[in-house]
Amino acid sequence: MADVKPDIILKYFPDLTEKQIDQFSQLFDLYVFWNAQINVISRKDIEELYERHVLHSLGIAKICTFKAGESVLDVGTGGGFPGIPLAILFPETQFYLVDSIGKKIKVVKEVASALGLENLKADHLRAEQIKEKFNFVVSRAVTRLGEFYPWIQGKFKKESINAIPNGILYLKGGDLTEEIKESKLKAELYPLSEFFEEDFFDTKYVVYVPQ
Numbered sequence: 311m312a313d314v315k316p317d318i319i320l321k322y323f324p325d326l327t328e329k330q331i332d333q334f335s336q337l338f339d340l341y342v343f344w345n346a347q348i349n350v351i352s353r354k355d356i357e358e359l360y361e362r363h364v365l366h367s368l369g370i371a372k373i374c375t376f377k378a379g380e381s382v383l384d385v386g387t388g389g390g391f392p393g394i395p396l397a398i399l400f401p402e403t404q405f406y407l408v409d410s411i412g413k414k415i416k417v418v419k420e421v422a423s424a425l426g427l428e429n430l431k432a433d434h435l436r437a438e439q440i441k442e443k444f445n446f447v448v449s450r451a452v453t454r455l456g457e458f459y460p461w462i463q464g465k466f467k468k469e470s471i472n473a474i475p476n477g478i479l480y481l482k483g484g485d486l487t488e489e490i491k492e493s494k495l496k497a498e499l500y501p502l503s504e505f506f507e508e509d510f511f512d513t514k515y516v517v518y519v520p521q
C-alpha cells in the first residue's frame with residue numbers, strides 16, 4: 311500500500327495551517343469515493359494521489375505565490391487539478407475551475423463542498439465561452455500551447471499586485487521547445503526537478519507565459 315497521507319505536501323510546504331493539513335488529508339478518501347463513480351484519475355494512480363496529482367499541481371505555487379484578492383482560472387480542470395490543491399494552498403485567492411465535461415465538474419463541486427472551499431467556483435463550460443478576466447490562468451495537460459492560447463487570449467486583467475506579471479502557468483510535458491516555437495509565445499520553462507525530488511514522468515515543466 312502506498313503512503314496515502316499528505317506528508318509529502320508538508321515536506322515541500324511546511325507552513326500549512328491545521329485547516330489546510332486537514333483539507334489535504336481529506337482528499338484521499340474523497341477521490342477514492344468519487345473516482346469509483348466517475349473516473350477522473352487513472353485508477354492505478356489513486357494511491358499516488360498526493361505525489362502525482364496534489365504535489366504536482368502545487369508545482370505552480372513554486373513559481374507564483376497567489377495573493378489575496380487575485381483571481382485564477384483553471385482551464386480543463388478534469389477532477390480538479392491543479393485548481394483544488396491550489397485553492398487549498400491559497401485560501402484568499404478566488405479560483406474558477408472549468409471543464410467541457412459535466413460529470414468531471416460534478417466531482418470538483420462535490421470535493422470542494424466537502425472541503426468547505428469557499429474560494430472555489432466550478433462550471434461545466436468550454437474555456438472559449440468565458441467572458442470574465444483573471445490575473446492568472448492555470449492548467450495541466452489539456453492541449454498544445456498553440457491551440458490553448460486562443461481560448462484564453464484577452465481574458466487577463468491589466469492590473470497586477472503579484473511579484474510576477476499576470477499570465478499563464480501551465481503544467482506540461484512533450485517537446486516543449488518545439489511547441490513553444492510553434493505557438494510563437496514568449497514562454498519561460500521551469501523544470502519541476504528544480505523544486506521537487508519526485509519524478510513527474512511526462513509532465514515535468516511549468517510553462518509561464520506572462521501577459
Ligand SMILES: C[S@@+](CC[C@H](N)C(=O)[O-])C[C@H]1O[C@@H](n2cnc3c(N)ncnc32)[C@H](O)[C@@H]1O
Pocket residue numbers: 385386387388389390391392408409410411414435436437438449450451452461
Ligand atoms: C487530460 S484532461 C486533464 C485534466 C486535469 N487538468 C488533470 O490534469 O488531471 C484534459 C481536460 O481538458 C478538458 N478540456 C478540453 N478542452 C477544453 C476546453 N476548450 N475548455 C474546457 N475544458 C476543456 C477535457 O474535458 C478534459 O477533462
